[in-house]
Amino acid sequence: MSRLEHASEVAGLAAELGLGGAANPVDAIPRHCRTRIDRWVADAGGVTTIGELEAVVTQRLQMVFVEVRSDADFDRITNDYARGKKEFVFAAMRGKFDDAENPTFGALVKRKHVGEDAPDRFVAVIDCRGGKLARRFFTRWHEIAHRLTTHADQGATEPAYRSEHDPLERLMDEIPRHVGFYGPFFDLAFDAAHGGKTLLTFGTVEAVRTGGFPEASFQATLNACAKRIPTPLVYLEATLAYKKEERRRNQTPSLFGDTPPPGELRPSK
Numbered sequence: 001m002s003r004l005e006h007a008s009e010v011a012g013l014a015a016e017l018g019l020g021g022a023a024n025p026v027d028a029i030p031r032h033c034r035t036r037i038d039r040w041v042a043d044a045g046g047v048t049t050i051g052e053l054e055a056v057v058t059q060r061l062q063m064v065f066v067e068v069r070s071d072a073d074f075d076r077i078t079n080d081y082a083r084g085k086k087e088f089v090f091a092a093m094r095g096k097f098d099d100a101e102n103p104t105f106g107a108l109v110k111r112k113h114v115g116e117d118a119p120d121r122f123v124a125v126i127d128c129r130g131g132k133l134a135r136r137f138f139t140r141w142h143e144i145a146h147r148l149t150t151h152a153d154q155g156a157t158e159p160a161y162r163s164e165h166d167p168l169e170r171l172m173d174e175i176p177r178h179v180g181f182y183g184p185f186f187d188l189a190f191d192a193a194h195g196g197k198t199l200l201t202f203g204t205v206e207a208v209r210t211g212g213f214p215e216a217s218f219q220a221t222l223n224a225c226a227k228r229i230p231t232p233l234v235y236l237e238a239t240l241a242y243k244k245e246e247r248r249r250n251q252t253p254s255l256f257g258d259t260p261p262p263g264e265l266r267p268s269k
């Protein structure tokens, strides 16, 4: 991974948020978000579940979620927001979400035709169709991260459909690890699940997920645990696959009609 802290977009965002003097903006920006959230939680008299935390945070941010569970939901969104509320940016969204080259998981819109203090001044559309459902929790917190940073009150109004490799998108993915896996819950769930073991196990990750973050995916929880554990950790995703020459051989129809052997376990690309 290239060094995110050296990206000019990240330095620019830090300056916009008044964190221009920070030595490492990749630490400073999530910490800034976390400090704001801690203050809201204290004002609310504390929270006991991650769902309550999300509710406190989104209320403060005047933000609501609209989830897409099937293709027909785009018609409903167009009807409600573009026709009904004259927010036309919603009508053109589906193409971005369906773009196979650069799939979009969520988009945040600052509404134009609504009062300054409306509770739904910002609308985050979250794609939960098919394989994207597993990232639902993470995508919601990714959009909260945008609202805390790139969509701060003076910031952008329309969703920016950046590539997932864009430095700002990668930074937005860092923030949920700090704020979605909220420290006070995460530390409790992690300590209970980990029980002082030296190395991270799949069992610990699953116990953290079921114990504290049932809506999060295994992978997102694994990433959060990897950040928390002090021992070095290598993350390798593997799948059954063929070598290049095996793939070529299997594409040639066999004279004997035999089925190709199953692939071998290889690192995923």
Ligand SMILES: [Zn+2]
Pocket (backbone or CB within 6 Å): 142, 146, 169, 172
């Ligand atoms: Zn984003």
